Amino acid sequence: MARESSILKLKGQLDGMSFYKTQEGYQVRAKGGIERERILNDANFERTRENMNEFGNINSAGKLIRNSIGVFLNRAKDMRTSSRLVSVVAQVKNLDVVSDRGQRSFAVGIESPDAKILLEGFEFNKNAPLSSILKQEYAIDTEVGSVSIPQFYPKEHLMIPEYATHVRFSFACAVIDAVTLTSKVKFAEQQMISVDAEMADMELTLDALPDLEGVKMFYILLEYFQDINGKLYPLKSGAYNALRLVRVV
Known part of the structure; x- marks a missing residue:
């Protein structure tokens, strides 16, 4: 596999080569391989x-x-x-x-x-893992559908990026049925918290668990925002946001 560096960004096939685009840019590889019919039979x-x-x-x-x-x-x-x-x-x-x-x-x-x-512990943004950003212990109640962080103090318990003025915690439970490939989800979102806020207990609780039989997966989302002229904007287009699968039951 090679990477295409010309000013012409090609897609498709040309002279035995296949040109295609990935998240890492335009790439090219030699066309070939075994016929599909032979593989299947x-x-x-x-x-x-x-x-x-x-x-x-x-x-x-x-x-x-x-x-x-x-x-x-x-x-x-x-x-x-x-x-x-x-x-x-x-x-x-x-x-x-x-x-x-x-x-x-x-x-x-x-x-x-x-x-x-x-x-459990899968980080959806490896560049901003919750395990490194949040320094305070949290507790998950899988029966009620809640997460609690006792005596949460942003300046001490978070790694706060430059220019971040606010943080938002969100909590969710998704139930998946891997046989039927169906799912249902419930969310609980916290109001914005200033990074300069005083210490306080924090808890997020779902209004109910999803009404589907299957595997329950609980998630914590942490987002950073910047206050500009009284309006909050996602910091660096969400580059510092963390999403972690915290519990599976």
Whole structure:
């Protein structure tokens, strides 16, 4: 794989080369490979078909998780969020020890206690992980659907970027059904907090948990803002925002 550096930004195929655009820019690679019909039917490619089937399953599961929390994800992510999440989802799929090769699925793997360990702590913006930004302990009540931060003091308990004047905490619970690929979500948003605010207990509580049977995933979103002439703007287009999957039950 090579990167295209000419002033002409091409897409498509030309002289045996495929030109395409990724998040990292325009790239080019040689056209080639095995015909699709042969991969789908030739007995020599049975292992390939099995891998393709499982890859399709983890891609769907990764998309399900991303879409379930899309409102938050649009505010805090990095260029590799999708691929990093799929990598973790693949590890969860591998915990399916009852299905045949090629049929292992995220839906079965997620039932393993180890799956929760793999997913919990996933940072959607690796450039601003909540684990590094928030220095105060927080408690999650999965029965009620709440998060609490005792004696929260922004100047002491946060890494505050330059020019940030306010911070906002948000909390959510998304329930996913990995079999039917459906989800429901509930959000609880905190009002803006000045970075100069005094110490106070903070708690966010959902009005109810999502009414769907499945895996419950709880998220914390932290966003920074800058006050300019009395109006609050996302700081650096959200580059410092953190989104973490904090609990899976």
